[in-house]
Amino acid sequence: LDDAREQGHALARYQGGGEERQATLHFEAALADALNQGEFDLHYQPITDAASGLVRGAEALLRWHNPELGFRSPAEFIPVLERTGLIVPVGAWVLHEACRRASTWGGVPVAVNLSARQFQQGDLLGTVRSALQGSGLPPECLKLEITESLMIQSPERVQEILLGLRQMGVQVMLDDFGTGYSNLSLLRNIPVSGLKIDRSFVTALERGENASAQAMIRAIVQLSEALGLDTVAEGVEHAEEHQLLRDLGVTLLQGYHFAPPSATWNPEPHCPSGVVAAV
């Protein structure tokens, strides 16, 4: 009898003790349904030429709104999508949707974030090819953002896929550069066309660490120039950062100073060639 009672208590503890666990399960169940329920959306944030101020691209950023759970941050749900493998179908949706949208931008490229899982499971090359073909977006108008950590698991497979992407004419950017497990030999082995300097370096410019942040940004710019790569600085929030980064030689800038990510963002319509605006 005691045993049975003890088991009952244990069960109650298990069930009750799990308010947090219940919330997690609810969150994961809602996320598993989100794609079919049409709860995902993409926001776009422009990437601006540091010298001319012209828009050179935009990054697609995933947003999730659930009627019960409200708006949830990518920092919270992307890791769950990755752990459960849902990032593979969701990531395919992101690629199709971003290419469809960018096909109306008149040649302004779109950047799409990829997770390691998308290189390990599913058919990434096939997905990218169908997103391009379905939308009519030229391959040079698609940039894929990967992180250094991608190379930790199955580097041969990743390298093969990256080569396939390059053969297709799609560009690859190294995101959050300088934070991860920065291995410079990576830059020799994988075909990237640019580096996105992590926001933490830009943030450090504003704080007491100005001198060391500047030195590191300068070093990344020199490396990029030597390798013929673009540099993008993320998280530019102030005019002083814009100036400083431009003077340090960073070519492209992204951040709230220019525009926050938005669902309705579109590049300025192109002036038809040959037509000069009257002054």
Ligand code: C2E
């Ligand atoms: P990320 O790729 O490094 O994207 C830049 C993040 O910085 C975005 O956060 C953007 O909203 C934020 N940001 C832009 N400008 C500023 C600024 O001036 N100040 C500050 N404080 N933040 C700024 P978000 O949208 O929350 O996304 C977070 C991360 O989630 C992304 O970092 C990316 O790693 C991941 N992510 C977003 N969408 C996708 C997706 O479709 N697929 C995958 N696999 N990951 C995604």
Ligand code: MG
């Ligand atoms: Mg990114």
Ligand code: MG
């Ligand atoms: Mg980043």
Ligand code: MG
């Ligand atoms: Mg990031």
